[in-house]
Amino acid sequence: MNAPVGAVRVLTPTGMLGAGFTQSSVDRGLELGADVIAVDGGSTDSGPHYLGSGTAKTTAAAVARDLRILLRAAAQARIPLIVGSCGTSGTDSGVAWVAGIVEDILCEEKLDLSVATILSGQRADFVKQRLRERAVHPLAPAAELDETTVDGCTHIVGMMGHEPIEEALRAGADVVLAGRATDTALAAAVPLMRGMPAGPAWHAAKIVECGGQCTTNPRTGGVLATIDHTGFTIEPLDPDAACTPISVAAHMLYETVNPFRMREPAGELDVTEATYTALDERRVRVEGSQFHPAEQHTVKLEGARITGYETMSFTAIRDEHILANIEEWTDLFVKVFTARVEQTLGLDSADYSFDLRRYGYDAVLGELEPATRPPREIGVMLLVRAATQELATAVAKVANPLMLHLPTPDMAYLPSLAFATSPAETERGPVYEFALNHVVDTRTPTEMFRIEHRKAHAHD
Structure with missing residues (x-):
């Protein structure tokens, strides 16, 4: 050969x-x-x-x-x-x-x-040694690497x-x-x-x-x-x-x-x-x-670390009035949800985070999505992240009645929305993020x- x-x-x-x-x-x-x-x-x-x-x-x-x-x-x-x-x-x-x-x-x-x-696979002590030797460099838009980040990675590989x-x-x-x-x-x-x-x-x-x-x-x-x-x-x-x-x-x-x-x-x-x-x-x-x-x-490093634990809920909305006023419904959901989490669990925004995604409306492009007439249905995904799985699920459970019956401010009745699963909360386990985007000489x-x-x- x-x-x-x-x-x-x-x-x-x-x-x-x-x-x-x-x-x-x-x-x-x-x-x-x-x-x-x-x-x-x-x-x-x-x-x-x-x-x-x-x-x-x-x-x-x-x-x-x-x-x-x-x-x-x-x-x-x-x-x-x-x-x-x-x-x-x-x-x-x-x-x-x-x-x-x-x-x-x-x-x-x-x-x-x-x-x-x-x-x-790369050992953390090897990466830290090369870091001390100034042989590790960030790739844009990553910041300079520190040893704490290296130690926080569950796995590191060299490409x-x-x-x-x-x-x-x-x-x-x-x-x-x-x-x-x-x-x-x-x-x-x-x-x-x-x-x-x-x-x-x-x-x-x-x-x-x-x-x-x-x-x-x-x-x-x-x-x-x-x-x-x-x-x-x-x-x-x-x-x-x-x-x-x-x-x-x-x-x-x-x-x-x-x-x-x-x-x-x-x-x-x-x-x-x-x-x-x-x-x-x-x-x-x-x-x-x-x-x-x-x-x-050079060899590129890739590493990932745990950022928390996540629980997901997903409900479907087909109520025409809510769909025509989905922005108001979303604003109300966030206001009521965060207030109830504080009331029932004693938590504030430093203890958990959440993301509400409206599929069929703007879940992919967000604010870049062109304005369109109200869709026939929207799937609402709630992702709650916290330091433990138990806490993430507890917070998500607070949202359960809201994702099933929350009306818009001007509605005189409770609508019935539709959860995709029973139980409504799905524990996704640990959530990771990429922590390394660097090269080694x-x-x-x-x-x-x-x-x-x-x-x-x-x-x-």
Whole structure:
């Protein structure tokens, strides 16, 4: 795998492991000569809970279904399989969870594949030591980091680039299960390892990171990128999908501050001069991508901490009079609710917080929502947060009669609203927030990550 080659083909079957894809699309990728299968196992898109709790957003059954197909394919074609951000957030427990699923499948399918796990969890004492060495820097809009914040995090991970993955592959791994990693590092690792230029390798990796999202039919699954010494070509694996110059170029708008530049641990991708040319109705050729190595290699830190405990109530309003005066109803609710919490529980705004969201009215955009005629129905969600679960639920229970019968000030009768559940209060448990958005200056690209190899065993 170390010898220079003319091209490297990267198969990305889906945007996230567990999201599903067809067997035929993977078969098509193998027929086209895939050299590696790379798939992302998670992200921070779904909020801080998964990092804070160290749990996955995907079910084990869905992950196992996808992995079974990919492990069979990797064994059949004798190509590596790379999974990044295992267990959604890339915690060490997430890597162990995916590794356990892989081990079961290898035994069941009698596949002799060597597995490497790359752990990205970071100890608080390590982060604090680097902080004292002035090697930790905030990313906008984060503030300077302090040790109290570090100690408050339930989990901290470092976001690896391609280097630890390449090291695991060079040591003989057939399957690499990585902790938190940049989405692009997974697809860029083998092309870079096999001598492809960094510009096309990183740009192609960015385009394929979400599977079929860079195609005209993103629901159909995967894509194949062929990276060579002057650029890359990308095509969908489903016959009903196509890549066009617009669908490919548009993906640089996804999750980037600047659609022409994107930072990786090792440097910055620059697509300012990139050109996108349709080779036919389904394939696109991209050339002109560049990569500028950084003077200082950095690893991004992600951490989450508990901010309290939350209880939720949800009621539905269809009373036409209330809907026509929803602003007045909301103002009254807040006034009566806070007064009753103080009367019954002796609490003020320092002891709890709450959020009232009016779905069907302005719950998504808030004050930016254009004025419209009264809707036919509104769902009102109350979220109460406090230092303990018991306190959050106690406060939410005070709102129960208001969310069931509160009239507007001018109504002469009690309306009947509709709770969505019984009991009306749902305890959501601990609530997390992201506490770290910082980078660490590294001494080596791999120093913050721990690679463990599990030898393949022959099966009877």
